Amino acid sequence: MTSPPAREPGLYQGRVPPLAPFASALAAYAAGESDPGLRLRSSLGEDETLPVGFFFRTPDQWMDFERHAIDLCRGRVLDLGAGAGPHTLALEAMGRSVVAVEGSAEIVRLLRQRGAASVVHADFRHWWRPGFDTVLMLMNGLGPVGTLRGLDRFLAHAPRLLAPDGQILVDGAEAVIRGPPAPASWPPPGNYPGEAWLELSHAGRIGRPFRELYVDLETLARRAAGADWRLEVAFEGGNGAWLARLTRPA
Template sequence: MRRPATSPREPGAYRGRLPPLAPYTRALLEHHAGAAAGELRLRSSLGEDEALPVEFFFRREGAMLDFERYALDLCRGRVLDLGAGAGPHTLALQAKGRRVVAVEGSSGLAGLLKARGAASVVCADFRYWSRPGFDTVLMLMNGLGPVGTLPGLHGFLAHARRFLAPGGQLLVDGAEAARGAPREATPWPPAGDYVGHAWIELSYAGLVGQPYRELYVDLETLARAAATERWRCEVAFEGADGAYLVRLTTRG
């Protein structure tokens, strides 16, 4: 594993490993503050090595992917945006007149959401936090990724029932894992492990985060998990590249 570099802007500020999402948070905060266009790099144990323009996380509705715009159209009633990030979906829904609560685990990004105009922001880890009464729970950009593993998926699906008002829906996107050449820098899942169990490492401007678990769950596996946890699973969008959007509603 590469050791994290010290930030050139704050010499000596970072020693040892950074928290997993620190590069992501730093990238978004600096972009909002007017920093020159930068890139967030994602490296995966599944072989992916991708540079994402930081401005991508601030995109407006017209620049969103087709399934994102469709998901926004499916939202109804009071909406809970889990893992809101810089708030592109929250702000787009507010512009449509929706009441939205944005949930973000980073205090820095929670402050960014407020600065960008999000009307209601909660700083919390949505895997453990709950608040009832929402008609739509929205989870986009591999929304189930933070649950980390298949056992984590089952645990979250049991937990997520607490968010919904009667007749409510959970809208979540995902994609099956696409394997490339495995990276030696991050642990490869052991033999027999689920292919969508990935380790992710983020870096930005010389800052390298500690690897963390991310789940890429294929549609069939998600449908089986949903059935086990008493959810109905309806495919709302399916792309040629294995990406999908599903609508989950509770049973019983």
């Protein structure tokens, strides 16, 4: 996750790490709290309370692109940014070998409590283990790379993860401005509209702003081609949403 630049001494003093509110809201929901109150604000104008149960949905509650992605999975699967583990757990129930990777120690504990067989605590932008037939990156899976430069770095790094003929299945959507600009105290926006800043808060804890990338399909295709990836559009939904399959040329 990309940290905000230093702007003013103490500007974010007292704030917790960027994803700590997300992790604590997931833990609260798993412990039986029906509405933990996870708040999201973004430089795209979002200011809303997220339904935390959404991150625990079962296969019958999935969106169409998720079902399609799971159908396309093959061989050994690496679930990058597994979250509460809906896709990891479903794939394991189907008898698949899955490794889930999460950057939050609290979310890693939750995944293990929920029964995920193999969980790694790591920042997937830098961690690697070879030999996966499918790398699964769902729910704006490229978001944590933060910027287009971060996307380029990930595309250069990702071949280390794949077996020969391996694939990456990733979804996303282009940025949509939904309201007034972010507060003036926030870091400045990037040059690309999809290089957004997000802020999460839960139970009185406010996380430091962090970058989240929303990349449109045309930009992803161009960046992928420049890094010697072949891109296939596997699913297109409304409002610029997509599921893509990335492979390496033979």
